[in-house]
Amino acid sequence: MAVHQDLRATNVDCADCPIRHRAVCARCETEELARLEQIKYYRSFQAGQPVVWSGDRMEYVASVVSGIATLTQTMEDGRRQMVGLLLPSDFVGRPGRDSVAYDVTAVTDLVMCCFRKKPFEELMLSTPHVGQRLLEMTLDELDAAREWMLLLGRKTAREKISSLIAIIARRDASLRQRKVSGRFVFDLPLTREEMADYLGLTLETVSRQITALKKDGLIELEGNRNVTIPDFDALLDQTGDDNDGGFLV
Amino acid sequence: MAVHQDLRATNVDCADCPIRHRAVCARCETEELARLEQIKYYRSFQAGQPVVWSGDRMEYVASVVSGIATLTQTMEDGRRQMVGLLLPSDFVGRPGRDSVAYDVTAVTDLVMCCFRKKPFEELMLSTPHVGQRLLEMTLDELDAAREWMLLLGRKTAREKISSLIAIIARRDASLRQRKVSGRFVFDLPLTREEMADYLGLTLETVSRQITALKKDGLIELEGNRNVTIPDFDALLDQTGDDNDGGFLV
DNA sequence: CGCAGAATTGATACATCTCAAGCTGGGTGG
């Protein structure tokens, strides 16, 4: 149970919280916030550390404050599929169920704002805004999961990689409050293997396709992680998506 | 916009509704039910008819009362991926958003219990039980979508078909309030092509794998639709899943 | 009975996987 390394982290005042406006608490009024503040505690994980294993009891639910975590499913013979990427403000855990259905792993150093499950559930019953916001967030995640099903089931390797790079670029831009237009530079948070697990490919195929995109001038690489997109629209053309449709992930 | 054929259907009293205990209204108390009853209306679609197209405005949300519908996404060049299968008691539509992100199509004759969006949203704000139940259902759907991502990304064609047949068998059993054990007989609601769209395969591959399962004695066919599973556990062994784990779809 | 849509079957092509070497860059210990 819980092989995680948890470092103490000091609580931040909700009013100063960087994810205040997007997380599960976004709609809360001051008194609801005060109640949440009472039951919250922070928890940190180092890059690479597991947060919970599939099947474990998880006695809390949480919001990602900073860092990135992944949700993965693993088959008996070791085949792995990533089924979600958790960014700041995303929510982990499921009120009304004790155990978790997938492995949760910290990809970068990670800080989470945790609520013990019992008090959180009581709060959900007695005040409306947390549940409403959680429903909204869950519906968004469901849309994202379904968009991902199209990618996994029907896209080619090149389309998959292009889509992933485009999505990471957009998320990065939104975290930095910028727009992805013209030339855009950012860091990949994932290794080739993690990308492969996300895309339903092997790491070799990921590597080859990245090389191909580089040769075609659609991306530029500085080291393994730092990516420059010289022309975002040109990259979008490679994703197979309806242009400018969709992906709000 | 809305090329659907809608036949009038007479409303059933909520108290006698076959999906009363599983649908979005499952938790409602009598007065809440009365309010829902006021704003509900039934709508029927013939097998094969579209319910809504991706991008259309959808001015209502609805529960499937009887029949089966599919959610599919389509790429510009025609590649299609099914992203959901709607069975009786499943919910369609998204409070808080006007347009739909995927095509919804009636696979069999279909009856839906519809609520105009505006009144439904107001009801969700003023009474807690609808929103709570909807959150629970959405979380279940998210789990199912993620399970499906593993299938699409990592399973072989044979594992995919076996998984699909096992899931349909289980759902069929649960609708008929029976258990899937020993010898089990049921009808496939989907054509080979629809199965292919669900599984991220071509219809030829689906056909070949079904033939292979038949040759191996894992299933028996009577015509194209009627399936007998002589030994359910033997079929489960072919799915690649942790035995008796998971799938509550 | 006959026909059209659905399904099967076959031959071949090709995208991706698999297995196997190397490469590269950043960190560590001698």
Added chain:
DNA sequence: CCACCCAGCTTGAGATGTATCAATTCTGCG
């Protein structure tokens, strides 16, 4: 301070599962 080491990545050659294209053959329905 350099040599080594190792994880992460790239590249290559060959195997393989699934797609594609093309006939047939079923099956259920009018």
